Amino acid sequence: MKIFISYAKEDQEIAERLFTDLMSAGVEPWMDIQNLIPGQNWKLMISKAIKESKYFLAILSSNSISKRGYVRKELKMAMEILDELPLSEIFIIPVLIDECKPADEKLSELHWVDLSISYDKGLGQILTVINPAKYDKDKLIHRKEYKYSKQKLIDSDLLSKHVFPVTISEYETIFGRDPSVSICLNSPIISWHHAKLIDKKDGFYLEDLGSTYGTYVNGKKKKSCKIKPDDIISFGGIFFKISEDKKIYKIDIGLDANNITVVFFDKTKKYSKTVLEKISFSIHSPNFVSIMGRSGCGKTTLLLSLCGYIKPTHGTTKISDMSLSKNYNMFRGSIGYVPQDDIVHPELTVYEALYYSAKLRLANDISNKDISFLIDKILTQLELLNIEKNIDIRNVLIGSPSKRGLSGSERKRINMAIELLTDPCILFLDEPTSGLSAVTAYTVMSALRQISSKEKIVIITIHQPNIELYKMMDNTIILSHGKLIYYGPSFPDSLLFFNPDIMLEDIMDNPDNVLKGLIRKTDSEWQLIYKASKYYQKEFYERQCHDSLTKGLNDTNISLLNFRQWWVLVTRCFMIKKKDIISTFFQPFMFSILMVLLLPQKGATEQTNIEPPLLLIVIFSLWFGTYSSIFEIINERTIFMRERMVNLRLFSYIFSKYTVLGFLCLFQCIILLSIIYPFLELRSNFLLLLGVIFLTSLAGLSIGLFLSSIIKTRQAGFALLPLIFLPWVIFSGGVIPISKMGQTAMIISETMPSSWALKLIIDVENNTRNEVEKTKNNPISRVKNEEFLYPLFAIFFNILLFICLTGYTLKKDGG
Numbered sequence: 001m002k003i004f005i006s007y008a009k010e011d012q013e014i015a016e017r018l019f020t021d022l023m024s025a026g027v028e029p030w031m032d033i034q035n036l037i038p039g040q041n042w043k044l045m046i047s048k049a050i051k052e053s054k055y056f057l058a059i060l061s062s063n064s065i066s067k068r069g070y071v072r073k074e075l076k077m078a079m080e081i082l083d084e085l086p087l088s089e090i091f092i093i094p095v096l097i098d099e100c101k102p103a104d105e106k107l108s109e110l111h112w113v114d115l116s117i118s119y120d121k122g123l124g125q126i127l128t129v130i131n132p133a134k135y136d137k138d139k140l141i142h143r144k145e146y147k148y149s150k151q152k153l154i155d156s157d158l159l160s161k162h163v164f165p166v167t168i169s170e171y172e173t174i175f176g177r178d179p180s181v182s183i184c185l186n187s188p189i190i191s192w193h194h195a196k197l198i199d200k201k202d203g204f205y206l207e208d209l210g211s212t213y214g215t216y217v218n219g220k221k222k223k224s225c226k227i228k229p230d231d232i233i234s235f236g237g238i239f240f241k242i243s244e245d246k247k248i249y250k251i252d253i254g255l256d257a258n259n260i261t262v263v264f265f266d267k268t269k270k271y272s273k274t275v276l277e278k279i280s281f282s283i284h285s286p287n288f289v290s291i292m293g294r295s296g297c298g299k300t301t302l303l304l305s306l307c308g309y310i311k312p313t314h315g316t317t318k319i320s321d322m323s324l325s326k327n328y329n330m331f332r333g334s335i336g337y338v339p340q341d342d343i344v345h346p347e348l349t350v351y352e353a354l355y356y357s358a359k360l361r362l363a364n365d366i367s368n369k370d371i372s373f374l375i376d377k378i379l380t381q382l383e384l385l386n387i388e389k390n391i392d393i394r395n396v397l398i399g400s401p402s403k404r405g406l407s408g409s410e411r412k413r414i415n416m417a418i419e420l421l422t423d424p425c426i427l428f429l430d431e432p433t434s435g436l437s438a439v440t441a442y443t444v445m446s447a448l449r450q451i452s453s454k455e456k457i458v459i460i461t462i463h464q465p466n467i468e469l470y471k472m473m474d475n476t477i478i479l480s481h482g483k484l485i486y487y488g489p490s491f492p493d494s495l496l497f498f499n500p501d502i503m504l505e506d507i508m509d510n511p512d513n514v515l516k517g518l519i520r521k522t523d524s525e526w527q528l529i530y531k532a533s534k535y536y537q538k539e540f541y542e543r544q545c546h547d548s549l550t551k552g553l554n555d556t557n558i559s560l561l562n563f564r565q566w567w568v569l570v571t572r573c574f575m576i577k578k579k580d581i582i583s584t585f586f587q588p589f590m591f592s593i594l595m596v597l598l599l600p601q602k603g604a605t606e607q608t609n610i611e612p613p614l615l616l617i618v619i620f621s622l623w624f625g626t627y628s629s630i631f632e633i634i635n636e637r638t639i640f641m642r643e644r645m646v647n648l649r650l651f652s653y654i655f656s657k658y659t660v661l662g663f664l665c666l667f668q669c670i671i672l673l674s675i676i677y678p679f680l681e682l683r684s685n686f687l688l689l690l691g692v693i694f695l696t697s698l699a700g701l702s703i704g705l706f707l708s709s710i711i712k713t714r715q716a717g718f719a720l721l722p723l724i725f726l727p728w729v730i731f732s733g734g735v736i737p738i739s740k741m742g743q744t745a746m747i748i749s750e751t752m753p754s755s756w757a758l759k760l761i762i763d764v765e766n767n768t769r770n771e772v773e774k775t776k777n778n779p780i781s782r783v784k785n786e787e788f789l790y791p792l793f794a795i796f797f798n799i800l801l802f803i804c805l806t807g808y809t810l811k812k813d814g815g
Contacts, residue, residue: 003130004053005031006074008064012450014097014115015059018123020380023388025127029057033450038442038468046070050077055130056092060112062100079106090129095122165247168204173197173248175235176209177363183248188374189213189333189422190236191363197227197242204242206233212363213647219327232322237334237425239320251320253425255283255457259315260305262298262482274482275301278315281477281487283459285425288452288472290490291461293479294515299461300430302479306459307337307428308645319426332647333361336424338415340431341638346400347576350384350393350414351375356572357418360565361646378420381450382413383443409440416444420451422646427451429460438466445469467491470511480518485526488535497533498526562649569656577660587627588668591620592675611762613680615734617672618757621693622728624668625700628661630717633708633810640810650807657705658698658803665697684765692764696757699795702802703753709809728754753798756791763791 003022007015015031022029030049036042050056056078064071082091094112101108115122166183174181176193185194191211198205204227208215216234217225227233232251233240239251262276276298283289291299304310306317308324308331317324319331344353358371375394379385384393398414399405406414412432419427432448433441449472452458462469471491478486478494486497495507498517507513518526530536577584595616633640640653673690682689703724711717729735731745732754738746749755 002049002053003027003029003055003057004050004074004078005029005057005059006071006078007031007059008061008069008071010063011059011061011097016380017377018057018059018095020376021123022126022130023386027130028388033446043070046074047077050074051081055090056081057095057126058092058107059095059097060100061097065100075104075107079104082106093126093129095126165243165249168197168199168242168246168248171199173199174209185236185238187236187238187423188358188362188366190238192365194235197248199246203227211235212365213333214329216327216330219322219330221329232320234330237331252455253285253457254320255306255426255459256318256321257281257302257306257315258318260302260312260317261314262301262305262310263313276305276312276482279479279484280315281484283457283475285455285457286452286474287457288449288474289457289459289477290465290470290473290475291459291477291479292463292511292514293485294518297479298482299479301482302477303428303430303459303461307335307426309337309641332645333422334425335645336419336422336427337642337645338419338427338429338432339638339642340434342398342400342411343415343418343639343642344398344411345572345576345636345639346398346405347579348572349395349397350379350406351395352572352575353398353414354378354417354421356568356575357643358421359568360643360648361422364564374421375417378417381420382417382447384410384413384417409436412436413440413444416447424456426457426459429458431463432460433462433465433469441466441469445472448472465511467509467511476514478514478518480523480526483523483527484530485518485523486530486535488533493535497530497535562652565647565649565652566656566659569653570659573656573660577664584628584664584668585671587624588620588671589675591616591623592672595676596679611734611758613676614761614765615729615732615754615758617676617693618696618732618734618754618761619725619729620672621665621669621696621757622700622754623725624665624672625661625697625702626704626724627721628664629657629701629704630708630721631714632657632661632705634711634714634717637712641813644810650811654705654803654807654810658701661701661705662698665701666694669694669697682765684767688764689761692757692761695792695795695799696753696761699753699757699798702799702806706802706806706809709806709813728752731755732758734758753795756794756798760791760795 005015005019012033016034019029019031019034030053032042032046035049036045058075058078078092085091092107092110094107094110096112096114096116098116113122113125170182173183174193174196175183175185175190176195177185177187177190178192181193189212191209191213193209194211195206195208195215198207205224206215206217206222206227207224208222213236214221216222217227218232219234227242229244230241233242237253239253241249241251243249257279260276260279261274263272263274265272279302291302293299301310305312308317308328311325319335322330324331348356354375355368355371358366358374362371376385379394383391385391393406393410397405398411405411412435416429416432427448429448432444436444448458448460452474473490475488476486476490476494477484478498486494488494488497491511492504492508494514495511495517496504498514498520499507502513521529595613598613598616640648644650644653669690673686673693677686677689707720707724708717711720727748731741731749731752733749734754738749738755741749
């Protein structure tokens, strides 16, 4: 049963939601952007779909009834079909999404469904008319009551968007996602009640209401402050101004590059290389922009400079006339960046990866149900979820190129989905179509085109697009050897600019003709031609550099620890680690068996030296901590860097690793000690001994995490492991007593965690045994009771030292 959905372009989002819900109910909705495929005659296919449909859903709004265009022709065709049907038969179902009155007399005679009051009730009425045989109310993916409660869906204000400017008429004006507040803002990083504006006798006062991302005035984070006319208010990447006549104006988003120059210095070879040279342009929303050029021209470097990953050597990037580098915290949630490398954990399923990213990035008061709805919506948009076509990858393991899971194109789209969770104002993507088939590339670019049409800026680097993809983009930036050669309309202007003597018909089928034309002249010649062109003149006069706004605005550092983030990171890390629980269990079990096999018989430690077995316990404990952590940051460095640029607190991340890996180390230490304790016939208290070896494993964990923060590859980690453990064994004092070492070796031994741990564990055991006679013949065991605290303090100092070093390294790398 086919259901045709007719809508105006401005109402596309609600039309897509209806499409998804009807499809979930078991019917066959038809919608142009969902069902048309490239190359089809769209007019013919729409006409055919209307004639073949059982019902015609006419989405009516103030946009559609007053609009001229093909939506009117669709309605006219439907009315002609209706005229041929009996009066009792239903064909056209009018669907109102705001307060409007249909101009057509025949249409006004039909009873309509009103979604502006209750979406679920209206959807139920539609399904009652359609009455599909397979309709099961519980199968609807997005079933939710649209009530004014805290469980309201994130995009609930689709049906009632504010038109700015808004006149302030109340004592308190509240901003938030709650549709019942004064100004409802449709953004998942806006809190339910984000901030309020109070109109007092002496002026306006702005007060933050405990929001997740904070409230900013002129780039500075504020809890409460007085607002002056023309102050810039910002939350969640949405900017406002309040005029003297008590009106709130929304400021359109804009991106300015002002003389961006990036110079890389090679300290070893002692020379510098200019990668970007005085790049300047302005991009206004909505805009879909590509950065093109030959390999090594600086495309990715420019992208990273624009999104804040790289601070330019000279020049600035501005968003809405405010310096990005000086006010980065204000823009954290409103900038999306999809690198070429994956920003998802391969051990998680698609839903798990998106869910944990949402918990970290979105407003704290968004419910799990709302997150699930948002995930479904984004996956549907990227054609990764379509119940009708039996496409559903939510529970599929992501995997990696070496581990079977999602395909490369699916992983790339999941990376995009991660960034789309926050609904960023500006979205940067590095080679989003590389490695994709022509059909998948078209799907991705169509989604980006759709995103940019919603007052967003989308900027991508792209290599060799086909002409169909090239036509989708509004503007193109052409770089050559780090210099700006062209910035202007993509098609056909860029082709004609670089090929002025060739007819358009001869070059219009291949965007590569832009780069082919580029090599016909030098960079300097092209720059002169560009500066004399209409594109540069238009760009030059449009670019406004309001330096006064950026003076005195300093970046406000975000707090280092957030307990909610810590808990989300802990649960995500546990989810990843439990996929490899066998390895965690196997290591201590294997080490224990090896130690038991080394003992000639039970009770042998009564007659032999106890130190070798205790040394093995120390080394195994250090191994548990070091091996579990040395690859931890390496494996997810790209993910950490991206999450850090959004809102990840540094020590929330570090302590989440200590929590999860520390728990696993404790688990391993318990297994190890439980097996060897009776065989070694140790006399000291089991829990006391467990505490010592657990503390030792934490020392190894600290060192492993630090090494993981400074090395770049797993191969380097594997190479470092023997280089670390050999000195730990040699200078522990268990192979050669410390008293018999040379002076230099004794000093080195005092810096080894294995030496401190061995001293501590021997002291604990010997104090319990109280065998003074044996300790006289064993120099390393002569640890006085008053010296018991020294190795304990040394181990604690080691842990704290490497926590700080890890934090410093990550802050230096990740900002």
